Amino acid sequence: xxxxxxxxxxxxxxxxxxxxxxxxxxxxxxxxxxxxxxxxxxxxxxxxxxxxxxxxxxxxxxxxxxxxxxxxxxxxxxxxxxxxxxxxxxxxxxxxxxxxxxxxxxxxxxxxxx
Amino acid sequence: xxxxxxxxxxxxxxxxxxxxxxxxxxxxxxxxxxxxxxxxxxxxxxxxxxxxxxxxxxxxxxxxxxxxxxxxxxxxxxxxxxxxxxxxxxxxxxxxxxxxxxxxxxxxxxxxx
Numbered sequence: 153x154x155x156x157x158x159x160x161x162x163x164x165x166x167x168x169x170x171x172x173x174x175x176x177x178x179x180x181x182x183x184x185x186x187x188x189x190x191x192x193x194x195x196x197x198x199x200x201x202x203x204x205x206x207x208x209x210x211x212x213x214x215x216x217x218x219x220x221x222x223x224x225x226x227x228x229x230x231x232x233x234x235x236x237x238x239x240x241x242x243x244x245x246x247x248x249x250x251x252x253x254x255x256x257x258x259x260x261x262x263x264x265x266x
Numbered sequence: 267x268x269x270x271x272x273x274x275x276x277x278x279x280x281x282x283x284x285x286x287x288x289x290x291x292x293x294x295x296x297x298x299x300x301x302x303x304x305x306x307x308x309x310x311x312x313x314x315x316x317x318x319x320x321x322x323x324x325x326x327x328x329x330x331x332x333x334x335x336x337x338x339x340x341x342x343x344x345x346x347x348x349x350x351x352x353x354x355x356x357x358x359x360x361x362x363x364x365x366x367x368x369x370x371x372x373x374x375x376x377x378x379x
Contacts, residue, residue, distance in 0.1 A: 185366070185367075192275075192371060192372075194369040194372050195355065195357075197366060200366055210366065211368070252298060252315055253367075254312045254315065255300070255302075255310075255312065255367060257309040257310050258309065259309055260309055
């Protein structure tokens with residue numbers, strides 16, 4: 153199993169450009185999430201999904217869109233990039249097992265917006 | 267929504283000493299509390315977790331304790347080793363939101379020789 157994969161690993165955008173960060177998992181997990189990680193602020197939830205066709209907002213959803221058409225894929229779209237979106241983005245998948253929900257993280261995408 | 271506070275932000279210990287990291291949460295309905303370790307440039311990885319119906323859990327040199335009344339939980343690492351140096355994150359999850367974790371801001375642990 154590849155686990156959780158993310159592409160690209162690095163990306164530089166100009167202000168106002170749009171792009172999609174790709175995330176895929178091959179573990180048949182129901183739940184998928186997107187986080188951003190900024191220095192001193194931990195991991196903040198952007199959007200999450202509890203199954204194909206179902207998504208919801210997290211703590212910092214503004215400027216981002218998601219969709220979940222399949223169990224495997226959960227892309228994150230930046231609509232109009234801003235310097236404040238410079239960050240490391242992690243995708244994660246998880247499943248419920250006896251009341252626990254271990255999140256499996258992807259390798260991350262480092263995004264710089266100039 | 268849930269709010270998780272984590273202390274200290276940095277912690278330096280000598281090899282062989284113990285390290286303790288503390289977190290508090292705000293939502294009394296939260297019932298799942300994982301701890302993640304993140305090495306430099308790597309992804310976070312789960313090291314231990316605890317459910318709200320358990321007060322303590324151990325896994326070799328790592329233990330987590332939970333005080334539901336006070337709404338705080340702690341990570342204890344004994345006999346620290348240089349490879350324990352990393353950033354540690356606590357998190358909390360409320361029922362019915364399996365993929366919705368609220369993370370603390372992290373503790374950078376440095377184990378010195």
